[in-house]
Amino acid sequence: MTGKTMTEFGPPPWPAVTVRPDRPRVEGSTLHLSWTQSGGGPLFRHCHCFIRYPRQSLENLPPAIAWSVFSGLIASLYARHHQELTLHFPEPIPRMALAPWLDLHRCDNVVAGPLKESEAPGAPSTSEPEHIGILFGGGKDSLATLGLMGELFGYQRLTLLSCVFPERSRYLRTVEQRRDRHALGPIRGRTGVRVQKIISNLRCQIGEDASSRALHTGLYHALALPMTRQLGLELVTHSNEFNHYWTSTQPNRPRAGFARSRPEADDFLADALSRLLQQPLSIKNPNFCIGKDGAIRLLKERYPGLLTSLMMCESVTDPNQRWCGNCYKCFQYAIYRLALNLPDAGLDPQTFFAESEWVQDHLARASQAKVGQWLPELSSRASFPAFSHLFHQHPPDTLAKQLSGQAKAHFLALTRPFPREPHPATQAWMQAALDKLAPPRTRQLAAILDQHLPRETARQIQLPWGSHRSHIDYDAAIAPKTVAIETPDADAAFKL
Numbered sequence: 001m002t003g004k005t006m007t008e009f010g011p012p013p014w015p016a017v018t019v020r021p022d023r024p025r026v027e028g029s030t031l032h033l034s035w036t037q038s039g040g041g042p043l044f045r046h047c048h049c050f051i052r053y054p055r056q057s058l059e060n061l062p063p064a065i066a067w068s069v070f071s072g073l074i075a076s077l078y079a080r081h082h083q084e085l086t087l088h089f090p091e092p093i094p095r096m097a098l099a100p101w102l103d104l105h106r107c108d109n110v111v112a113g114p115l116k117e118s119e120a121p122g123a124p125s126t127s128e129p130e131h132i133g134i135l136f137g138g139g140k141d142s143l144a145t146l147g148l149m150g151e152l153f154g155y156q157r158l159t160l161l162s163c164v165f166p167e168r169s170r171y172l173r174t175v176e177q178r179r180d181r182h183a184l185g186p187i188r189g190r191t192g193v194r195v196q197k198i199i200s201n202l203r204c205q206i207g208e209d210a211s212s213r214a215l216h217t218g219l220y221h222a223l224a225l226p227m228t229r230q231l232g233l234e235l236v237t238h239s240n241e242f243n244h245y246w247t248s249t250q251p252n253r254p255r256a257g258f259a260r261s262r263p264e265a266d267d268f269l270a271d272a273l274s275r276l277l278q279q280p281l282s283i284k285n286p287n288f289c290i291g292k293d294g295a296i297r298l299l300k301e302r303y304p305g306l307l308t309s310l311m312m313c314e315s316v317t318d319p320n321q322r323w324c325g326n327c328y329k330c331f332q333y334a335i336y337r338l339a340l341n342l343p344d345a346g347l348d349p350q351t352f353f354a355e356s357e358w359v360q361d362h363l364a365r366a367s368q369a370k371v372g373q374w375l376p377e378l379s380s381r382a383s384f385p386a387f388s389h390l391f392h393q394h395p396p397d398t399l400a401k402q403l404s405g406q407a408k409a410h411f412l413a414l415t416r417p418f419p420r421e422p423h424p425a426t427q428a429w430m431q432a433a434l435d436k437l438a439p440p441r442t443r444q445l446a447a448i449l450d451q452h453l454p455r456e457t458a459r460q461i462q463l464p465w466g467s468h469r470s471h472i473d474y475d476a477a478i479a480p481k482t483v484a485i486e487t488p489d490a491d492a493a494f495k496l
């Protein structure tokens, strides 16, 4: 830990840093990672963290897996925040415990050693996964994945991987309790699905100046890795909605959104981890082929029992509250409730629009905005076209008839900046995306989707993003690149 602040360093990338990890330590169900840092940058407040896997013993965790967890969580974060990273491991570690993570993040700025060369054959992925892990946050996307995977493979094959991963250690307990009470408990009761919690203070140790670059899907795969091995998971899903995956924001200027969790990256990581684990593994994001509104429509029509356990709002620390009534996710659900006639899951749009502080705070910006202006406060990049389409289908004037008084006035004011334009892809499922994803049981999945959502066959889609456009090209191939890892010179290693 440096004790220095961001102002002394400026924004990342920060100067070269040298990191010396200690041997990962296992204590019952907990993996402890610790290291020392020399050189600059306020990436971590404290140079240690734990990851706990309740009810599992890690006593037989191979060191190579523990080093891969360290590399996926700690080394890749350092490499992304610093001009150069030098890693001195206390023992030779297999190259394949480090290299895939650096490839995934395209970090070609790493000097690391000592490394063991070991070539392991890949284990072919299976079209009939026996054990499936679902990275489960509880929002509409992972809930829809749960419904689909449960129907396709049977709930008895599924394990929900629930990462309790807050930014402040005082929230570790409340986040876990809240998720148990409102999502995991009811879902387990209804479906019989297994739940494996993964509890970590890693994000609590990350400095505020680093957080914008710190979160990515790869972290969840690294956190889950010991369970991927221990539970023999042959398919691990994550759920990120399709609108994030634009391939350029200007014509002929490739710039991919969520590049590190595209199908190309998932396939790459799955292949690398299957070599390390010596077991078949695929990583798939079913929501890659489902439009923004598709997940919630699917839940409403096909899996209504799951919809009552929806927990989109993440900002609450009171375990008794499902909705905080004061955040963007609550705003989103209030609109869906009005437009799609969703069941009362504890958030009343009348109360929300009349009384929410979030609503009050956003009225001024909304009233000054031009129609068609993208306001990050009112809509994420991914949501903007979906809301525009939703309000095209369900004009706010009509929806407002369900509200009265101030709630009605506030709702109309907040929805005014959205253009009413048709963007049917936001409600469809994308044939080209499913072809690219190639998940197990593709045909059956397509048949389910066909029953609820229109099939979009275009290979290129354009969606508005304020006055700009996002382009989604399913023929684009955006793969991780193999980066070279230099080895530190012998003298430097010797000084350890």
Ligand SMILES: [Zn+2]
Residues within 6 Å of the ligand: 313, 314, 315, 316, 323, 324, 325, 326, 327, 328, 329, 330
């Ligand atoms: Zn909320």
